[in-house]
Amino acid sequence: xxxxxxxxxxxxxxxxxxxxxxxxxxxxxxxxxxxxxxxxxxxxxxxxxxxxxxxxxxxxxxxxxxxxxxxxxxxxxxxxxxxxxxxxxxxxxxxxxxxxxxxxxxxxxxxxxxxxxxxxxxxxxxxxxxxxxxxxxxxxxxxxxxxxxxxxxxxxxxxxxxxxxxxxxxxxxxxxxxxxxxxxxxxxxxxxxxxxxxxxxxxxxxxxxxxxxxxxxxxxxxxxxxxxxxxxxxxxxxxxxxxxxxxxxxxxxxxxxxxxxxxxxxxxxxxxxxxxxxxxxxxxxxxxxxxxxxxxxxxxxxxxxxxxxxxxxx
Numbered sequence: 001x002x003x004x005x006x007x008x009x010x011x012x013x014x015x016x017x018x019x020x021x022x023x024x025x026x027x028x029x030x031x032x033x034x035x036x037x038x039x040x041x042x043x044x045x046x047x048x049x050x051x052x053x054x055x056x057x058x059x060x061x062x063x064x065x066x067x068x069x070x071x072x073x074x075x076x077x078x079x080x081x082x083x084x085x086x087x088x089x090x091x092x093x094x095x096x097x098x099x100x101x102x103x104x105x106x107x108x109x110x111x112x113x114x115x116x117x118x119x120x121x122x123x124x125x126x127x128x129x130x131x132x133x134x135x136x137x138x139x140x141x142x143x144x145x146x147x148x149x150x151x152x153x154x155x156x157x158x159x160x161x162x163x164x165x166x167x168x169x170x171x172x173x174x175x176x177x178x179x180x181x182x183x184x185x186x187x188x189x190x191x192x193x194x195x196x197x198x199x200x201x202x203x204x205x206x207x208x209x210x211x212x213x214x215x216x217x218x219x220x221x222x223x224x225x226x227x228x229x230x231x232x233x234x235x236x237x238x239x240x241x242x243x244x245x246x247x248x249x250x251x252x253x254x255x256x257x258x259x260x261x262x263x264x265x266x267x268x269x270x271x272x273x274x275x276x277x278x279x280x281x282x283x284x285x286x287x288x289x290x291x292x293x294x295x296x297x298x299x300x301x302x303x304x305x306x307x308x309x310x311x312x313x314x
Contacts, residue, residue: 006052007045010083011036019082022104024111028075028124035079044080051084052091054150057133064129074126078110081129081136092138096198106135106142109174120253140172143194144187145179147172150195150202155288157239161206161297162290168208169195169303175250179227184234192307195300207291207298209235212247214287216240221273221284228270235289242285248274 009015013036020029050060064077071077085107093103109132117125134140140149151170153162162168169191173179188207195202212218214232217240222229248256251274252264261279266272277284291298293306 006048006087007041010048010087011039011041011044012083013037015086016079016082019086023082023107025114028078028114031075031124032079032082035076044083047080048084048087051081051133051136052088052138054134054137054139057137061129061133073124074129075124077129078114078126081110081132084136088136088138098141098198102141102143102194106140106147108142109135112175141194142174143190145174145177145183146187146191147174148187148191148195150199150204151208153208155239157288160238162208162238166205167203168206169202169204169300171207171209173211173213173231179231181227181230184231189307192303196304196307202300204300204303205297207303208289209291210286210288212250212284212286214289215242215246215285216287217242217277217283217285218247218274221270221277223269226270232287232289234291235287236292237287237289239288240285242283244286245278245284246286247284248278 013033016032016036017029020026020032047060047064050056050063064071064080068076089103092098093100110126113126113128113132114124117123117127134149135142139151140147149170149172151168153164153166153168156164171191195204213228214235214237216237219229245256251270254264256278261275264271264275264278266275274284293302296302298306
């Protein structure tokens with residue numbers, strides 16, 4: 001069986017080691033090298049190819065977990081993700097002239113995940129492969145403090161402007177992102193320019209956000225001057241749920257144990273306000289919203305006008 005260039009060229013110790021260094025993951029170099037030596041390129045070929053496309057990434061991830069259930073710390077899948085990232089850089093980033101700066105900023109999520117788990121669990125782990133395939137396959141990019149994803153809507157919402165499978169420009173807020181009106185405005189304009197220049201065929205129907213930060217129920221935990229409120233104000237809600245405590249584990253940086261709420265930290269006003277909600281049995285909820293400007297849904301055409309005129313979104 002002939003090995004493709006994806007397997008032969010990218011399941012390569014030297015290339016992956018170089019990328020490990022560029023992503024500041026050198027502490028994992030020895031473990032990564034062991035993985036590369038243990039498995040042959042032909043074994044990794046379907047995974048490198050599968051993770052290089054959004055359309056096959058989810059099924060590829062399921063196949064990986066079925067075939068490699070012993071990868072509990074996630075370091076084998078991280079090694080494969082790095083090989084796939086090298087492949088995607090050559091088949092997507094370079095042909096579309098996307099800068100190395102954006103490549104490294106987008107994949108900086110790998111180090112943040114490893115560092116977080118080392119701090120929390122005392123060992124190196126990569127446990128969010130369920131999310132980061134988006135970065136790997138080239139559908140999500142970090143552009144400043146926010147992340148933007150080319151996203152096919154996957155929900156059914158009655159009487160909603162957006163329908164299932166509509167293409168959306170989905171906005172994500174990374175953990176500890178220093179959001180502010182000025183910075184988010186800059187990110188939106190950068191994103192409008194980025195997708196116009198590099199993915200002109202991407203005709204998104206709306207700029208969209210699905211986050212606990214948009215939940216109307218969380219407002220009672222926030223000060224009137226909250227930057228979260230300012231961020232949420234950019235979106236018009238199309239759906240709200242209050243069945244879960246979305247965002248709570250992120251805010252407190254720990255798992256919630258319902259009978260131990262009194263031990264939750266109160267280092268920030270957000271933690272204090274959310275803690276009161278949880279102690280009262282209230283749910284933080286979640287909101288789904290789309291960006292509307294001057295009565296118009298911000299789709300790829302409106303975004304282009306806003307970018308060209310540098311009109312204020314906020």
